Amino acid sequence: MSESPYHSFGEQALHYFRRDHEGPCRLPIEGPAAWRGAELFDDARFVERIGPEEIAELERAVAAVRGRGLALAQVHREDFPLPTLCRRAARWSSELVDGRGFLVLRGLPVERWGDDDSALAYWGLGLHLGTPGAQNPAGDLLGHVRDMGEEASHPNVRRYRTAGEIAYHCDLADAVGLLCLRTARAGGRSRIASSVSVYNELLARRPDLVDRLYEPFQLDVRDEQGTGGPRTIPVPPCRYAGGRLRTFYHSDYFRSAERHPDVARLTSHERELLDLYEEIARSPELALEMDFLPGDVQLLSNHVVVHARTAYEDDPGPGRERHLLRLWLSLPPPAARPGTPIGEPSTRGAGSPEADPGSVVPRSADAASASSPTTPPAGS
Numbered sequence: 182m183s184e185s186p187y188h189s190f191g192e193q194a195l196h197y198f199r200r201d202h203e204g205p206c207r208l209p210i211e212g213p214a215a216w217r218g219a220e221l222f223d224d225a226r227f228v229e230r231i232g233p234e235e236i237a238e239l240e241r242a243v244a245a246v247r248g249r250g251l252a253l254a255q256v257h258r259e260d261f262p263l264p265t266l267c268r269r270a271a272r273w274s275s276e277l278v279d280g281r282g283f284l285v286l287r288g289l290p291v292e293r294w295g296d297d298d299s300a301l302a303y304w305g306l307g308l309h310l311g312t313p314g315a316q317n318p319a320g321d322l323l324g325h326v327r328d329m330g331e332e333a334s335h336p337n338v339r340r341y342r343t344a345g346e347i348a349y350h351c352d353l354a355d356a357v358g359l360l361c362l363r364t365a366r367a368g369g370r371s372r373i374a375s376s377v378s379v380y381n382e383l384l385a386r387r388p389d390l391v392d393r394l395y396e397p398f399q400l401d402v403r404d405e406q407g408t409g410g411p412r413t414i415p416v417p418p419c420r421y422a423g424g425r426l427r428t429f430y431h432s433d434y435f436r437s438a439e440r441h442p443d444v445a446r447l448t449s450h451e452r453e454l455l456d457l458y459e460e461i462a463r464s465p466e467l468a469l470e471m472d473f474l475p476g477d478v479q480l481l482s483n484h485v486v487v488h489a490r491t492a493y494e495d496d497p498g499p500g501r502e503r504h505l506l507r508l509w510l511s512l513p514p515p516a517a518r519p520g521t522p523i524g525e526p527s528t529r530g531a532g533s534p535e536a537d538p539g540s541v542v543p544r545s546a547d548a549a550s551a552s553s554p555t556t557p558p559a560g561s
């Protein structure tokens with residue numbers, strides 16, 4: 182078997198940024214991805230429990246891979262059979278692409294398995310959810326989200342390697358998974374919001390700001406590899422086509438791009454837009470906060486969900502620190518939508534009568550055509 186079981190960092194970023202665009206949407210967007218946190222709080226429907234038979238299935242697959250001596254990067258989907266769980270995995274993948282855009286899998290026995298087998302089981306499950314991908318140009322496949330003692334305020338430090346707060350952003354892949362191996366002593370809450378609902382709210386409050394989301398913002402590359410490539414790349418946060426809004430948002434990297442002397446300062450209008458976008462995403466009405474349990478896997482679509490995290494404090498002592506394993510996934514494109522599509526602009530909304538989302542010619546290139554596949558930042 183020669184084909185790689187995973188995407189390179191560049192392939193994955195290009196896949197993620199390949200977003201069709203017809204023109205700005207000026208009507209509220211409905212559908213399952215337009216959820217509001219206040220409505221989902223205490224709603225167990227987004228938690229999927231993994232049962233004992235499914236755990237046994239994962240354990241058999243891990244043992245088979247161990248028995249053959251395969252390294253994680255050599256494991257293809259065929260090497261990791263999940264005869265029962267694969268059907269649920271397909272549904273979870275659909276939920277990310279066509280549904281709410283997030284879910285939590287609960288109950289992986291990570292303490293019993295230990296970190297190495299947990300990582301392999303997680304990777305194998307990921308192969309049934311989509312196509313995993315490298316998380317930086319160096320090709321790291323499972324990111325370790327933990328405090329490495331780095332200085333959070335340094336402009337080139339990736340904040341997932343610190344215990345600091347992380348502002349709303351998206352990672353550079355269709356979906357991100359976080360497997361919790363260990364929790365913090367305090368803090369480290371996950372905060373997510375539907376970027377579709379944030380858009381709707383922005384549209385209702387300040388329709389004059391919305392069009393700017395379809396123009397590129399400079400994204401700070403924060404070149405951790407020091408490869409000498411571009412220091413920023415232009416990315417339009419929003420793309421809209423076929424009734425679907427896809428958003429790439431990155432608070433820190435949009436804001437820090439202007440530290441580079443060749444990048445224009447953000448205008449007051451742009452700052453107002455970013456501030457309001459995040460204010461809406463943080464509001465109790467829209468945000469959904471959750472604490473992880475060891476053995477939880479949080480899966481998020483980076484097209485319809487923005488994510489953030491509160492600062493945390495670790496338990497002192499070796500091996501007791503908060504530790505999450507991050508997986509990036511490319512997913513199949515959304516299913517064809519016959520009949521009344523989910524996510525079509527609502528006709529009940531407050532849009533202007535002349536608004537015709539299909540009639541506006543896009544004025545900005547998407548990042549997939551505007552940049553080299555190896556230049557996007559590796560996420561936070």
Ligand SMILES: [Fe+2]
Pocket residue numbers: 350351352357488560561
């Ligand atoms: Fe992230």
